[in-house]
Amino acid sequence: MQQSLRVFPSDVAFVPPTALVEQARTARRLPEPVPTFTSNAGGLSLTIQSLRKSFGDNEVLRGIDLHIPAGQFVAIVGRSGCGKSTLLRLIAGLETPTSGSISFGEDPRAEDVRVMFQEPRLLPWATVSSNVEVGLGRQRSRSDAKVRAEQALAEVGLKEKRDQWPSVLSGGQKQRVALARALVSHPRVLAFDEPLGALDALTRISMQRLLERVWREQTFTAILVTHDVSEAVALADRVLVIEDGRIAHDVLIDIARPRQHGSADLAALEGSILGHLLSAGDDGMDG
């Protein structure tokens, strides 16, 4: 009880200052601060051709064709079990395709493609900053590992927690450490597998802003799997609706950023995408 009392307010208290600073910056047209990250050559483009994946007799993906331009923010939505997470795992190289191909614009290094999961997956026996250092991959033994981990932590606003154990952090803070770990190697493709699914509503919104901000600063290609359509339309340039292992709809979200949560345009788009999803589901139930 005390734990939850203690953790929750500190999390909420953290959010407004950054949001305010950001609003002030856009209002006064101040130049963006120089990113603490020296970003790479930006994102990688991604081309998927007639991709299929089966687990035994169960064909999860039934021919996906998709091109994602470099630096685009793509959200993938669908009912549970539609194959969206499998698609993400294939892109991240965690599964091998049954047939078809996935190719990136250039040959990626191992550090160029990173995944963030629904669970933070932090090592409980490593400090926050050592956890972030894990994200450096093969470069973690280099002498600048500590400095880079600290930069990444500063990016997600958790620099002062670097010597803490993960067990003392709140759920939102743990997820931000996981984000720092994914960012520390300057990835060019970042895949998110429902990274905010386990967070409470307020923390969720602040995390969405954080994701959008780091994506704009670092210009990686972002692929977000989510079951939350409002989150998808708030963050993404483009929303893919997956049904029965195929891309059923490909919706461009052409709304200027920063987007206002709950604005009429977003709500209309959200409604139409939800409409697609629900009608497809009802068909499935009738048939």
Added chain:
Amino acid sequence: MSLADTLPRRRVWRLPGADGVIPWILPVVILIVWQIACSTGYVPTRVLPAPSDVVLAGWKSVQSGELIRNIWVSFWRATVGFLIGGGIGFAFGLANGLSQLSDKLTDTTLQMIRNVPHLALIPLVILWFGIDESAKLFLVALGVFFPIYLNTLHGIRTVDPQLIEMGRIYGMSNGELFRRIIFPGALPSIFVGVRFALGIMWLTLIVAETIAASSGLGYMAMQAREFMLIDVVVLSILIYALLGKLADSASRVLERLTLSWHPVFQKH
């Protein structure tokens, strides 16, 4: 700043240093009651000698050098037996936790041996080794082996597979995966095994020394029984209690040092 910090702290009645004193209140009270019971003749000294007599017997035997020598011998046997048995148990635990082939090859055999009470082997061990040092070391090592083997194996098997997947994604080699994820993840369970093993270590040693030895604390107690020196018998029992407590404390300190990340060991 969090909500809990702004609330007034509840005052807890506490003496300075009380945390260190409280656990020892009960043993001291028992000693006092014991002493009074013996001094007033309520308990005849043939049944139980007074604590003061035990201390006296201890002092005499320290002066003759016999006590220190016996404690040293027992301590040496315990340590060496523990290291041998624990080392082998740990190695098998690692091998069977990490390799399916090794697990298939050895686990069934080990489980069969485990179900033989190792003290039942004493007659056989005496026939094999006589009452030599190796007999005691063998028994201690055998007793210590299983708790460490089982808990190491359990610890490795229950490491979160999501963390292992994460480690692979972030390009860890097998060695790194072991060093950074599997071993630290198994450590809490390994410590449970160590503490079980320490208990079995003393138990085995006492039995082995009382049955077949020519030195050590168990031997001292048996000799004293022959000569009806009940104060020495009680003395050796008390020393066993102290040594057991010491071993347990040592493992706790080690646990605290290596598991400082664990929520159980964090003080807020």
